[in-house]
Amino acid sequence: MSDIAGTLWTSPGQYTGRVIKAAAAFGGIKLGFPANYVHHEDNHKEEFKSKFPHSKIPAWLGSDGFTLFESAPVARYVASLAPNSGLLGSNLRERTLIDQWVHLIEEVNDNTENIEEILDGDLVPYTKPMHTTFISQQLRGLTTLNNHLATRTFFVGERITLADIYVGALVLRACHINIDTAERKKLPHLMRHLETVVNQPVFEGIFPSVPVLEKARAYVPPKKK
Ligand SMILES: N[C@@H](CCC(=O)N[C@@H](CS)C(=O)NCC(=O)O)C(=O)O
Structure with missing residues (x-):
């Protein structure tokens, strides 16, 4: 029997996915991740769309079969699985x-x-x-x-x-x-x-360290052909 609370579809660099991972880590909730998920391909396949009709990540499939998408509700839901964490406040x-x-x-x-x-x-x-x-x-x-x-x-x-x-x-x-x-x-x-x-x-391992960006990225027009 698996002890994961559910499976999270995200991509490694996705910041909203990191929010959900951090909420889970803080609450001591174990997450699973889909094996071999290829973003921009698998999310448009029927198997994904039948669970998550908007075809976007983050997406959540609970071990109890409950499905959810949109990062904020997924984060809130995962936080709610750890009611003693205080992540959702106390009233x-x-x-x-x-x-x-x-x-x-x-x-x-x-x-x-x-x-x-x-x-x-x-x-x-x-x-x-x-x-x-x-x-x-x-x-x-x-x-x-x-x-x-x-x-x-x-x-x-x-x-x-x-x-x-x-x-x-x-x-x-x-x-x-x-x-x-x-x-x-x-x-x-x-x-x-x-x-x-x-x-x-x-x-640890969820957020990269804060970068020291000297100058905001500027627009570079594409070279004329
Ligand atoms: N409002 C959504 C936005 C999710 C979102 O834009 N996900 C992108 C991440 S790259 C996605 O899955 N895009 C796939 C697509 O547009 O087909 C949320 O907060 O979860």
Whole structure:
């Protein structure tokens, strides 16, 4: 008999997948992973789609047969399997506040994804105003998160919750793209929080260390043929 709580479809570098892995590690929940899953291929096959109709990862198949997709609900569900972990707070208000911060960082992350796509040439045509808008929307969210942490160690209550893991993982992602030295200076509390979260011993092997990006990635127009 397997002692895993369920199987998680993710890819090694996926930051939302890391959130789910971290929530599981924190709660002492064992996860399984599908053998030989090839992303962008297997997720479009009938076998995957019959369980997860949106064909995207992260996706969850519990050992009891329960299926779920979309990273935030999967993370919340996995955290709920460890009720003593405190990851979902200790009352309805705390749970709702955790949701609030998770939603906000997801919004920030939508802008991070847009920035990455525009830099990679996947959002065409490139326009400077669009790039600037994504950056300023992202910074607006990051600033709200940073300000909240000015007087607190963690987002909700006195202990680490899912909000901290979610925010930490997705801020870390942005640190690889455009949170550079100048921007880090504007977000000192958020950067301190990030170090606190990713360096929890229980998360060893899940998060890479925080990069020191000197300059945000810039758009490089493709060479004319
Ligand atoms: N809102 C979803 C987004 C998931 C998502 O965009 N997953 C991508 C990761 S590469 C995916 O599976 N893409 C496959 C596809 O678009 O076919 C979540 O938070 O889980």
